[in-house]
Amino acid sequence: MSQETHALLAVRRIAKRHGERLLFDIDGLRLDAASAYVLTGANGVGKSTLLRVLAGLETAQVEGAVFEGKPVTLHPYPALLRRAVVYVHQHPIMFSTSVAQNIAYGLAARGESKARVARIVEEAMDWAGVAYLRDTDPSRLSGGEKQRVALARARVLQPRLLLLDEPTANLDGAAREQVIALIPTLIDQGCTVVMACHDRDLIGLPGVRRLKLRDGHLEYRPVKHESQGEHDETP
Numbered sequence: 001m002s003q004e005t006h007a008l009l010a011v012r013r014i015a016k017r018h019g020e021r022l023l024f025d026i027d028g029l030r031l032d033a034a035s036a037y038v039l040t041g042a043n044g045v046g047k048s049t050l051l052r053v054l055a056g057l058e059t060a061q062v063e064g065a066v067f068e069g070k071p072v073t074l075h076p077y078p079a080l081l082r083r084a085v086v087y088v089h090q091h092p093i094m095f096s097t098s099v100a101q102n103i104a105y106g107l108a109a110r111g112e113s114k115a116r117v118a119r120i121v122e123e124a125m126d127w128a129g130v131a132y133l134r135d136t137d138p139s140r141l142s143g144g145e146k147q148r149v150a151l152a153r154a155r156v157l158q159p160r161l162l163l164l165d166e167p168t169a170n171l172d173g174a175a176r177e178q179v180i181a182l183i184p185t186l187i188d189q190g191c192t193v194v195m196a197c198h199d200r201d202l203i204g205l206p207g208v209r210r211l212k213l214r215d216g217h218l219e220y221r222p223v224k225h226e227s228q229g230e231h232d233e234t235p
């Protein structure tokens, strides 16, 4: 773990079991600051589970976790991580209020002033192209609109680590393209983004590194740059 000082999150070992079944036993997970990753792997291999463990939503056997240089546990999940890590579900759950109130909720819960919340929410709705939906009940949104609202809701919290669970699953055509178009701008904000996905267009985004979960282990794959060809990112 000599490289830990440059990592946003480094974990010596994460193992997850369902009863007798060992889902994964990952030796050395390392996510760099301000970096983007896709997490790939066959259906059922444990991609969502791994993201949920990192988000504190599921337990696992975790050894030696360090976040921004500070030793942390993932269970219990400390306030430091609750503030820094945001998980976006493939089918985001929303309050039956309005789009604007859903995006505002987390900021308001942090005690931000109403004026500041309103300004940030407006900016986020413009960014996600959902300003015209501000007063709409989220239950009326299409899948693509809901995903864009969920990304706006995550973005306003300015996470250090953003975990996206299949952000384009079940989307096609323009709805899928609109979501894909938002991802590079999220990455440019300087947070670390990890996307569990099968979507070739997300996997192929420039500068995005690939983590592949296979046979219970995590493989670090080469990164593809459009102009540079490939170089090995294996730690």
Ligand SMILES: Nc1ncnc2c1ncn2[C@@H]1O[C@H](COP(=O)(O)OP(=O)(O)OP(=O)(O)O)[C@@H](O)[C@H]1O
Pocket: 018, 023, 041, 042, 043, 044, 045, 046, 047, 048, 049, 050, 196
């Ligand atoms: N509570 C549970 N008890 C037992 N098995 C579970 C439980 N929750 C999930 N699983 C199993 O764990 C495995 C991993 O599920 P997970 O959703 O993490 O996979 P995934 O790689 O994200 O799959 P996909 O690509 O299909 O979304 C699956 O086989 C699932 O059935």
